[in-house]
Amino acid sequence: MIVHWHRKDLRGVDNRALARAAQADRLVPVFVLDPTILEYASPVRVACLLEALADLRAWYRDRGSDLLVVRGNAREVIPSLAAERDAARVVWNEDYSGLAAERDEAVRAALEEEGIDHESVTDGLHHEPGSISPNEGDHYSVFSYFWKKWRDREKADPAPAPTTDELADLEDASESEANPIPSLSELGFDEPDADPPAVTRDAARERLETFCSDAIYRYADERDVPAAGTTSRLSTHLKWGTIGPREVYVETERALEDAPDEDARESVVAFRRQLAFREFYVHLLAFNPETVTEDFSGYESDLEWRNDPDELAAWRAGETGYPIVDAGMRQLRSEGWVHNRVRMLVASFLTKDLLVDWREGYDWYRHYLADHETSSDVAGWQWAASTGADAQPYFRVFNPTKQGREYDPDAAYIREHVPELEDVPADRIHEWPDLDTEERAELAPDYPEPIVDHANRREEAIATFEDARDEG
Ligand SMILES: Cc1cc2nc3c(=O)[nH]c(=O)nc-3n(C[C@H](O)[C@H](O)[C@H](O)COP(=O)(O)OP(=O)(O)OC[C@H]3O[C@@H](n4cnc5c(N)ncnc54)[C@H](O)[C@@H]3O)c2cc1C
Incomplete structure (x- = not known):
């Protein structure tokens, strides 16, 4: 048995760690509502998270399994759940942001103490930090150089979803694991001011397919016009992982094949360029984690902010x-x-x-x-x-x-x-x-x-x- 720890990959399709683990053994999918991470969250984001979790749980239940949703510190929950279930391994997809990296290190250490294997892979990006770099140095600081390499590098196909046989039957889930997903107020959050579009698989796929069959061809011309509504609005899905990057890329390949003319083809490439921007910034932060609070390139002396x-x-x-x-x-x-x-x-x-x-x-x-x-x-x-x-x-x-x-x-x-x-x-x-x-x-x-x-x-x-x- 292998435990798959879901984090920012709230989908069963095009999920690399999940697909790899499913080929090796039966899978137990789990999500941890970790108070040390929720401390940095906000009502709108927790609302999105809960919606995506409910959707993912329904996906597993349709396949005779379940998504275990456990409240607690991941450093304790993951090793103890893996030990209780006698798991051979815990797998997850990498998250390169600072807070996640610290948490993951602690989980790795705790698993090692229990003698449980672990493995993490790159999933939310096409190319992991360090893999697109200048001859000297581990990352680019200028986007145009990064883009040229990103654009020309081969992209992996979407990862297959696990089959019903590859998923563990979780009828034995303990009460705390199979609990209803808590509400916002149970987690201590107010209702958000915003009412964003649904953060579910169906919503993500529909948005992707609609965009790639039409607006993508006008993207280059209209992407700067807010009233045109021509951008994909996939950012929330990419953030929560209700869509996979390889799925998105494959749709751009279809769009390129179906493009009516050269302008339309260039427009598809303009959209891909923005996808590359997202990865460029992940690489930058991975190698410069201090820039969450510090200036990336400072001046000779501190800027005198007015801060009125x-x-x-x-x-x-x-x-x-x-x-x-x-x-x-x-x-x-x-x-x-x-x-x-x-x-x-x-x-x-x-x-x-x-x-x-x-x-x-x-x-x-x-x-x-x-x-x-x-x-x-x-x-x-x-x-x-x-x-x-x-x-x-x-x-x-x-x-x-x-x-x-x-x-x-x-x-x-x-x-x-x-x-x-x-x-x-x-x-x-x-x-x-x-x-x-x-x-x-x-x-x-x-x-x-x-x-x-x-x-x-x-x-x-x-x-x-x-x-x-x-x-x-
Ligand atoms: C001050 C500031 C803060 C931002 N904060 C965020 C943020 O927290 N999360 C976020 O996803 N984007 C952020 N962006 C980038 C960008 O504004 C959004 O990604 C974009 O507006 C999302 O809309 P879309 O999905 O319709 O984009 P599209 O134009 O359809 O682009 C497709 C995808 O490419 C990526 N992308 C597009 N533009 C950028 C960009 N400039 N930088 C990085 N990735 C990009 C996104 O993943 C986006 O979903 C920020 C930009 C600025 C200037």
């Missing part, structure tokens, strides 16, 4: 008086997801216009994003703050008004998330920070005045970064 609490509060509430920024911040609260162009914009606004430390923004995102991945989230923030690897240069500060005009010309996205502006014409919305107070009061009395002047703040931000560069 009222400005930070206005940003969090989506009440900065910059319509596209506010739309993004409100989308975050209502959907647990934000369009990528808008993530970049709101992050730039916080770290440049407001000169608030990127760690504040990261913490807020971490709490509200259903798709929060430490690697992409930290990298996204550090990119915007010009402290990251291959980051936005500090002197390129997004102009939120211009960005709104360019990427949301009809203000459809803004109006969807900022109801106070529902009846305001698009050109007025885009001019909002430059209108006079009376005009604003007449057009949308409930929508805030701009809290800062972008042009001034841009100058101040550049000066602050230059000071940090020159001093020391």
Whole structure:
């Protein structure tokens, strides 16, 4: 018997550790609700997790088995469950984020003390950290080099799902193992503000197939337009593992074969490039775990963040008086997801216009994003703050008004998330920070005045970064 420890791989299909173990012996699948990990979770993410767990348990039950869901510290639960069941081995898929790596080391040590074998494999990525690297060094810090190698490297096929015969019959599961999956409140979490789309296998497959048969061909042209809805919205599924990376890649191969013309083919490749970005950031974090809290590439002296609490509060509430920024911040609260162009914009606004430390923004995102991945989230923030690897240069500060005009010309996205502006014409919305107070009061009395002047703040931000560069 082999225990498969599910973590961020909440699926039976295209699951590498599960498939390998199933070929060797009967499988006992388990998930541990570990309080030391839940401490860092948030209502929206725990809600997603519980939904995905219920779905996975149903998948196993349909196949005459079960998913054991145990509450407790994984360092104790995994070795004792394996010992009780006389398991020959415990297997899992690697998780390269800092907290997980520490936990896994402790579980490995505890298993070794019990004399139980263990094995972990790479599953959530096509290529494990260290396998795409320059001649000297273990990882790239510049994406374009990483991308060239990632793009050309062969990709594995999806891993087969275990058959019914390969799964253990778990009628003997103890009461604590086969308990109903706890509710949010039983785990001590409030109901989330957001109501994200379902985090289940069916939802993931449907999204993937729909995207790859249509929108993928427009992705290159429209991916920066938030109202177009052209991006895949697979991030939450990739985060929880309700979809496997190899499954996604295979669909892009089909899309390439069916592409009507060269533009459509290039668009598929543009989508793959974003998949590679996700892996680039996992590699970066795996080799630079301290960058969860520290700047990736610091300046000569510390950046003098302004960190004004009222400005930070206005940003969090989506009440900065910059319509596209506010739309993004409100989308975050209502959907647990934000369009990528808008993530970049709101992050730039916080770290440049407001000169608030990127760690504040990261913490807020971490709490509200259903798709929060430490690697992409930290990298996204550090990119915007010009402290990251291959980051936005500090002197390129997004102009939120211009960005709104360019990427949301009809203000459809803004109006969807900022109801106070529902009846305001698009050109007025885009001019909002430059209108006079009376005009604003007449057009949308409930929508805030701009809290800062972008042009001034841009100058101040550049000066602050230059000071940090020159001093020391
Ligand atoms: C400040 C900031 C924070 C971010 N935080 C996260 C996060 O916590 N989790 C997360 O998955 N992404 C994060 N991103 C990256 C990106 O915004 C999201 O992956 C993307 O918006 C998800 O939507 P989608 O699935 O429709 O993407 P698509 O455009 O359809 O892309 C497909 C997949 O590629 C990956 N991807 C796309 N863009 C990026 C990118 N810029 N960086 C890394 N991976 C990418 C994602 O896995 C995504 O699901 C962040 C970006 C910024 C600027």
